[in-house]
Amino acid sequence: xxxxxxxxxxxxxxxxxxxxxxxxxxxxxxxxxxxxxxxxxxxxxxxxxxxxxxxxxxxxxxxxxxxxxxxxxxxxxxxxxxxxxxxxxxxxxxxxxxxxxxxxxxxxxxxxxxxxxxxxxxxxxxxxxxxxxxxxxxxxxxxxxxxxxxxxxxxxxxxxxxxxxxxxxxxxxxxxxxxxxxxxxxxxxxxxxxxxxxxxxxxxxxxxxxxxxxxxxxxxxxxxxxxxxxxxxxxxxxxxxxxxx
Amino acid sequence: xxxxxxxxxxxxxxxxxxxxxxxxxxxxxxxxxxxxxxxxxxxxxxxxxxxxxxxxxxxxxxxxxxxxxxxxxxxxxxxxxxxxxxxxxxxxxxxxxxxxxxxxxxxxxxxxxxxxxxxxxxxxxxxxxxxxxxxxxxxxxxxxxxxxxxxxxxxxxxxxxxxxxxxxxxxxxxxxxxxxxxxxxxxxxxxxxxxxxxxxxxxxxxxxxxxxxxxxxxxxxxxxxxxxxxxxxxxxxxxxxxxxxxxxxxxxxxxxxxxxxxxxxxxxxxxxxxxxxxxxxxxxxxxxxxxxxxxxxxxxxxxxxxxxxxxxxxxxxxxxxxxxxxxxxxxxxxxxxxxxxxxxxxxxxxxxxxxxxxxxxxxxxxxxxxxxxxxxxxxxxxxxxxxxxxxxxxxxxxxxxxxxxxxxxxxxxxxxxxxxxxxxxxxxxxxxxxxxxxxxxxxxxxxxxxxxxxxxxxxxxxxxxxxxxxxxxxxxxxxxxxxxxxxxxxxxxxxxxxxxxxxxxxxxxxxxxxxxxxxxxxxxxxxxxxxxx
Numbered sequence: 124x125x126x127x128x129x130x131x132x133x134x135x136x137x138x139x140x141x142x143x144x145x146x147x148x149x150x151x152x153x154x155x156x157x158x159x160x161x162x163x164x165x166x167x168x169x170x171x172x173x174x175x176x177x178x179x180x181x182x183x184x185x186x187x188x189x190x191x192x193x194x195x196x197x198x199x200x201x202x203x204x205x206x207x208x209x210x211x212x213x214x215x216x217x218x219x220x221x222x223x224x225x226x227x228x229x230x231x232x233x234x235x236x237x238x239x240x241x242x243x244x245x246x247x248x249x250x251x252x253x254x255x256x257x258x259x260x261x262x263x264x265x266x267x268x269x270x271x272x273x274x275x276x277x278x279x280x281x282x283x284x285x286x287x288x289x290x291x292x293x294x295x296x297x298x299x300x301x302x303x304x305x306x307x308x309x310x311x312x313x314x315x316x317x318x319x320x321x322x323x324x325x326x327x328x329x330x331x332x333x334x335x336x337x338x339x340x341x342x343x344x345x346x347x348x349x350x351x352x353x354x355x356x357x358x359x360x361x362x363x364x365x366x367x368x
Numbered sequence: 369x370x371x372x373x374x375x376x377x378x379x380x381x382x383x384x385x386x387x388x389x390x391x392x393x394x395x396x397x398x399x400x401x402x403x404x405x406x407x408x409x410x411x412x413x414x415x416x417x418x419x420x421x422x423x424x425x426x427x428x429x430x431x432x433x434x435x436x437x438x439x440x441x442x443x444x445x446x447x448x449x450x451x452x453x454x455x456x457x458x459x460x461x462x463x464x465x466x467x468x469x470x471x472x473x474x475x476x477x478x479x480x481x482x483x484x485x486x487x488x489x490x491x492x493x494x495x496x497x498x499x500x501x502x503x504x505x506x507x508x509x510x511x512x513x514x515x516x517x518x519x520x521x522x523x524x525x526x527x528x529x530x531x532x533x534x535x536x537x538x539x540x541x542x543x544x545x546x547x548x549x550x551x552x553x554x555x556x557x558x559x560x561x562x563x564x565x566x567x568x569x570x571x572x573x574x575x576x577x578x579x580x581x582x583x584x585x586x587x588x589x590x591x592x593x594x595x596x597x598x599x600x601x602x603x604x605x606x607x608x609x610x611x612x613x614x615x616x617x618x619x620x621x622x623x624x625x626x627x628x629x630x631x632x633x634x635x636x637x638x639x640x641x642x643x644x645x646x647x648x649x650x651x652x653x654x655x656x657x658x659x660x661x662x663x664x665x666x667x668x669x670x671x672x673x674x675x676x677x678x679x680x681x682x683x684x685x686x687x688x689x690x691x692x693x694x695x696x697x698x699x700x701x702x703x704x705x706x707x708x709x710x711x712x713x714x715x716x717x718x719x720x721x722x723x724x725x726x727x728x729x730x731x732x733x734x735x736x737x738x739x740x741x742x743x744x745x746x747x748x749x750x751x752x753x754x755x756x757x758x759x760x761x762x763x764x765x766x767x768x769x770x771x772x773x774x775x776x777x778x779x780x781x782x783x784x785x786x787x788x789x790x791x792x793x794x795x796x797x798x799x800x801x802x803x804x805x806x807x808x809x810x811x812x813x814x815x816x817x818x819x820x821x822x823x824x825x826x827x828x829x830x831x832x833x834x835x836x837x838x839x840x841x842x843x844x845x846x847x848x849x850x851x852x853x854x855x856x857x858x859x860x861x862x863x864x865x866x867x868x869x870x871x872x873x874x875x876x877x878x879x880x881x882x883x884x885x886x887x888x889x890x891x892x893x894x895x896x897x898x899x900x901x
Binding site for chain 2: 139140141142143157158159160161162163165166189190191192193195226227255256257258259260263264267268270272286306308311312314315318319322325326330331334337338340341342
C-alpha cells in the first residue's frame with residue numbers, strides 16, 4: 124500500500140466526520156444531538172409493524188364475535204391503528220413509539236424541541252411517499268444520503284430521529300489516594316484522564332500502562348519511573364479531579 | 369496509522385451509532401467507492417451474463433456468490449482514507465488484486481454465509497490474521513457487537529431485495545402502454561429463449577443496486593470494527609493524551625531551548641536552572657489555607673473560607689438575594705376563582721359510580737350487538753350530517769363565491785347614485801304621486817314642475833330599469849340608453865320630456881300649457897298604471 128500522504132501542515136484540517144450535531148439554544152447552551160441512522164430506525168419500524176400486526180389480528184378475532192357491531196368497531200380500530208399509532212405515540216409519549224423505545228430512539232424537531240402534532244402528522248403521512256415504489260425504497264435511499272439520516276417525511280416536517288441519552292451509572296474510580304495535578308489541565312484533558320481511570324477495567328493491563336507512559340514526561344514524573352507507578356499516579360490525579368465521594 | 373491524523377471523530381460510540389458513522393464515511397467517499405465498485409463488478413457481471421446466457425438465474429447467483437471478493441476493494445479504500453488522503457481510483461484498482469489473494473477461497477466457501485462478514489473482513493484483510501488467531505481475535509472483538517453486525521447483514525439483504533424489486537417496478541411503470549400490451553403474463557411464463565434478455569436485464573438491476581449499497585455495507589462493518597477497537601484500546605484516550613503531551617512537552621521544549629539560548633551567553637548556570645524549574649509550573653498551586661481532612665473539604669453544604677471577611681455563607685446569601693430580585697424572578701400575585709377540594713372529591717366519586725354503571729351497561733349492550741350496531745350507525749350518520757351541515761354553514765360565504773351553480777355572471781348590484789348631474793334623484797326627494805305634484809306646481813313654478821318630472825324619470829330609470837347611469841352622462845346619453853331598452857312608449861316619453869326640460873333649463877323657453885297635460889298623462893300612463901297592474 125502506498126504511504127498515506129501527510130496533510131499539509133499549514134492547511135486547516137477539515138472538521139473530522141462525526142455522528143453528533145451541536146444545537147445551540149437561545150440561552151447559549153450547546154445541546155448535542157445524535158441522529159439515528161437507517162439500521163436502528165428500520166429495526167424500530169419493524170418492531171412497530173409487528174406490534175401493529177399482532178394487535179390487529181387479536182382485535183379481529185376478538186371483535187369477530189360481536190357480529191356487525193364488532194366489524195364496525197374493527198374497521199374503526201384499523202383506521203386508528205394504521206394512521207394514528209405513530210402520531211399518537213410520538214406526540215403523547217415524548218417522541219417514542221414502542222419500537223423506538225426499545226431501540227433507544229426518539230423523534231424531535233430539528234432544533235431539539237419535542238415533536239408537535241403538525242410535524243408528527245406530516246412526517247407520518249409522508250410515509251406513503253417514502254414507501255414508494257416498494258418497501259420504503261425512497262425513504263431508505265434518502266436516509267442513506269442525508270447527513271442527518273432524514274427520510275422525505277422528516278425533511279418535510281423538519282423532524283429528526285435521535286438516540287436518547289441513557290442515564291449513565293456512576294463510574295467507579297480505582298481506590299488510590301488523590302493527587303493534585305502538577306499542571307493545569309484543560310477541560311478536555313481532564314475528561315480524558317477521568318475516562319482513562321473509569322475505563323481501566325475494559326483495557327488490558329499492558330495497554331493501560333502504555334497509555335499512562337505517554338504522560339510520564341508532561342506530568343513531570345521521573346523519567347525512569349516504572350509504568351505501574353505512572354499508572355497509579357494518573358489514577359491519583361483522576362481521583363483528585365473527581366473530588367472525593 | 370497515526371491517530372492524530374484520523375479523519376473521523378474518535379470516541380467510543382454505541383454500536384448503532386458506529387453503523388451510522390459507517391454510512392457517513394461511505395457518503396464522504398461515495399464517488400470513489402461507487403466508481404471503483406462499478407468498474408470492478410460490471411465487467412464481471414457482463415462476462416457472467418455472456419457465459420451463462422441460457423441460465424440467467426445461475427448468472428445472478430454466481431455474481432451474488434462472488435460478493436466477498438469485491439468487498440475487499442471498498443475496505444482497501446476506506447482504510448487508507450481514514451488516516452490520510454484517500455487513494456486515487458487508479459491506485460485503488462491496482463492495489464485490489466494484491467488484497468484479493470489471501471484467504472479468498474475461505475471467504476468464498478465456508479465463510480460466505482457468515483452473517484458478520486463485513487465485521488470480520490477488517491480482521492483478516494487489515495490485520496492479516498488467519499486460522500486460530502483470527503478466530504480468537506474475532507471472538508474478542510465481537511463480544512458486544514455480534515447482534516448489531518447480524519442485524520446489519522440481514523437488513524442489508526432485505527434492503528437489496530427492496531431496492532431490486534423497487535427498480536423492477538419502476539422499470540415496469542415506465543414502459544409505454546402500447547408495448548406493455550404485448551407483454552401478457554402467459555408469454556412471459558412460457559420458457560422461451562427470447563425472454564432471456566429480460567431476465568438478464570433484471571439481473572443488471574441487482575448489479576446496480578449493489579453499486580449503491582455494498583460500499584455502505586462494507587463501510588458500516590469497518591466502522592463497527594473501529595469502534596470496538598476504540599473501546600478496547602482506548603483510542604480516544606490515547607488521542608487526548610498525545611495532544612496533552614504535544615501541548616505541554618512541545619511548549620516546554622521550546623521554552624527550554626529559548627532559555628538555554630539566552631543563558632548560553634551568561635556564565636551563571638545556577639540561575640538558568642532556577643528559571644527552568646519555575647517554568648515547569650505553568651500555574652502556581654493555590655495555597656491551602658487550612659489543613660482539613662478530605663471529608664470536610666468535600667461536603668458541599670459546610671461553611672468554608674471562614675477566615676476571611678467574605679465567607680461562603682455570606683456570599684451564598686448575597687447570591688440568593690440577587691437571584692430572588694426582579695431580573696431573575698418576577699413574583700406576581702394571581703387571584704381568581706377555583707374549585708374547592710371538597711367538590712372535586714365529590715365529583716371523582718360520582719365518576720367512579722358512572723364507570724361501574726357504564727361497564728355493566730356495556731356488558732348488557734354487547735349481548736345485543738345488533739341493536740347497538742344500528743344505534744351506532746345512526747349516531748355516526750348523524751355525526752357526519754352534523755359535520756357536513758356545520759362545514760356548509762361555516763364556509764357558506766366560500767361556497768357562495770366558488771361553488772355557485774349559476775354560471776351566468778351574477779348581476780352586479782350597484783348602489784344607485786343619489787345625484788345625477790346636480791339633480792336629486794333618490795326616492796326620498798320625490799313625492800309619492802309625481803304627476804299630481806307636477807300639475808300642482810305647474811302654474812306657479814313650471815321650472816320646478818318639469819324638473820320634478822325629469823328627476824322622477826331618472827329615478828325610475830335607475831331603480832325600475834336598472835340603467836347604469838353615471839354622473840358624467842349627458843341627457844343625450846341617457847336617451848341612448850333608454851333607446852337600447854327597446855321600449856317605444858318609454859322612449860317616446862323620455863325624448864319628449866328631455867326635449868322640454870332642455871329647452872327650459874338651458875334655453876329658458878317655457879313649454880306650452882298643453883305640454884303639461886301631455887307629460888303628466890304620459891307619466892301616469894307609463895308608471896302609475898304599470899305600478900297598479
